[in-house]
Amino acid sequence: MSVVRRIAWYWMPPLAVLAWEFVTRSVRATYFPPPSQIVVRLHEMWFSGPVARAFLTDEALADVLPSLARLFAGWAMACVAGVLIGVALGRSSWLSGLVEPLLHFGRSVPPAALLPVFLVLFKIGTPMELASIVYGVIWPVLINSMDGARHVDRQYIETGVVYQLSAWHRLTRVILPAAAPKIFAGLRLSVSLALIMMIISELVGSSEGIGHRMLEAQSQFDIPAMWAGIVLLGLLGIVLNAAFLGVERAMLGWHTRARTTD
Template identity: 40%
Template sequence: MRRVLLRVFFVLALPVLLVGVWWLASDGSTNVFWPPLRTTLKTFPDVWTADRLRDDVLPSLLRLTAGYACAAVVGVAIGTVIGSYRRVRAFCEPVLEFLRAVPPPVLVPVIMLFAGIGDTMKIAVIASGCVWPILLNTVEGVRAVDPVMAETARSYGISGVARLKDVVLRSASPQIFAGLRQALSIGIILMVISEMFAASNGIGFTVVQFQRSFAIPDMWTGILVLGLLGFLLSVVFQVVERRVLGWYHGLRASARRSP
């Protein structure tokens, strides 16, 4: 019980501190672009009603989920192939380095030319940015598979899909999840950016509409929604990671306890 309370404390301490600093720093502010936090919080329930959550937050989450899932599948699949074969890696590396250096927001107009302005464009923008940390971490994870483990699996006749699933991907999974974590924050950013272009709903679209109509407290509530969304998604990701990588965290804990 004590460990749970300590974990909750460490999770909430910094956010509570930052909110307190924001409250004190903005209290009494007369700047129209920097309203007091109490004004923003008072506006929040009036802006983010059940209808707005359904019409704006839910579509954003669906686009983020679709783009993130596509990036995960493509990144892990291609990264496994590249990491497994040295010649493929040498052939693809220059192209990967070139494409990785291109900022995903720059590709929004290009993607719009091919995918239009609907949900397909927004999903493609999210996927185009999320795929790189997943792919590159998968490559490094596959390359770092213990050669002794690989040779042992070969000696026992473990090959094909069984070797890929139980040896390669399992050994690379901590690195893959590191890429998935990085991609999640990138995906939230690109979700907002994609919704600022020719959109009719979504959190990014709503925040821009508030800004253009000079509803500044309403705009700040949208920023709070994005922060809360990022926090909740991070918590969900940690729960999934702990469950999938339970064996890995167990090994690390036992290694720390050993003399």
Template identity: 45%
Template sequence: MNWRSFARRWLVLVVFVLLWQLATTIADDPYFPSPLKILGTAGHAWFGDGAFTSDVLPSLGRLLLGWAIAVLAGVPAGLALGRSPVVTAYFSPMLFFFRSVPATLLTPIFLVVFGLGSRMEVVMVLWGALWPILLNTIDGARSIDDVKVETSQAFGIRGRRWVLGVILPTAAPKVFAGMRLALSVSIILMVFAELVGSTSGIGFRLINAQGSFLLPEMWAWIVLVSVLGYLLNFVLAQAERRALDWHPGFRAGLGE
């Protein structure tokens, strides 16, 4: 790890928070509380009254479940379509049509079909997360060069060995790129779904705080979403580093 680069990134964050504190102190605007006031409210908001177990953990569960289903469905389908140009040509218009429909636009349909609750929220996250994973995997599976294909044919590499030993490793950087993009989309959709169709979760708590004019608490929930997004992306980035450390293109991208 490049510790100097790591320290610089955190230094920028610290400077930003200090400027935020200074600006909010000078402005003294109740709609924009200072970081210290938000921090003072966060502990009770996140952990008081059972909020962590009744709201934070269920939100994480719905988020990760929808994202995981999208991975399990999108990666195999993307590998299959990416290595079948004729099939992809038939399905491409439909894929890009459905991809262009935002999950938020389908909220009324999801509410009618699945009702209020966890199922609707998981389906909304799944819909939004599926397309980046699927389309990036298709692109990755297409990127296998002719030399690898001819070498595999010469050595009789077929079936599972061909998929797991050639296609998947070649497509892996694109797959991880799709997974990381899908994770960011999933966080947004998780909060949105809980704003409109839930009786628990981070989004539910956020909209309740806003409706009750508990503005520091509202900001505390917004900060929690940012923190969770950072932590989840960090964990996935570490998994990507371990899985692709052997890949020349990935190491070059890290500047190694």
């Protein structure tokens, strides 16, 4: 890491927070509280519980944990379906020719536009939120999986045929490893999309969760609580992205080493 990047990494966030604190206290804008007030409200709402519960309050158990459960469940379902469908389409030209126009139409429809449809089909609750997350998340996984499986080097496939590998072994030992970098690129994009769709669905059709708590704070003019939800979402995004990058490095270490060698 260069000196400039190191300075930016360690010093820019604190300087940005200090500037935010100074400006908001100077301007005294009603809808832009200083970070110190936001952090205090964040602690009061979700992280002032007993040590035995990892400092989580009753509100955290009622809001944060259900949101995370829906986030991971919807993301996992979308990723499994996206990889399976994408690889199948990538390896079958006639099937992709049949289905691909519908896929491009489906991914062109904004997920938020279908929230009223999901509300009619599933009513308010977890099924509606899961459907929203799955629909919003599946497209980058599916498209990247399809592209990765379609462009596997033909020499790899021919080598598998020469060694008389079964179709299952060619899939698991040749096609999926070769398509893994593309698949992981789609999975990484899907993490942030899952967080976005979780909040959108909770703002529209939920009686619990971080999004619902933010909407409730807005209706009660509890501005620090509303900003506490925004800050919590930003922190969750950073943590989820860092965790995924760690998993990606562990799973694709061979690809990184090969690229460095080349």
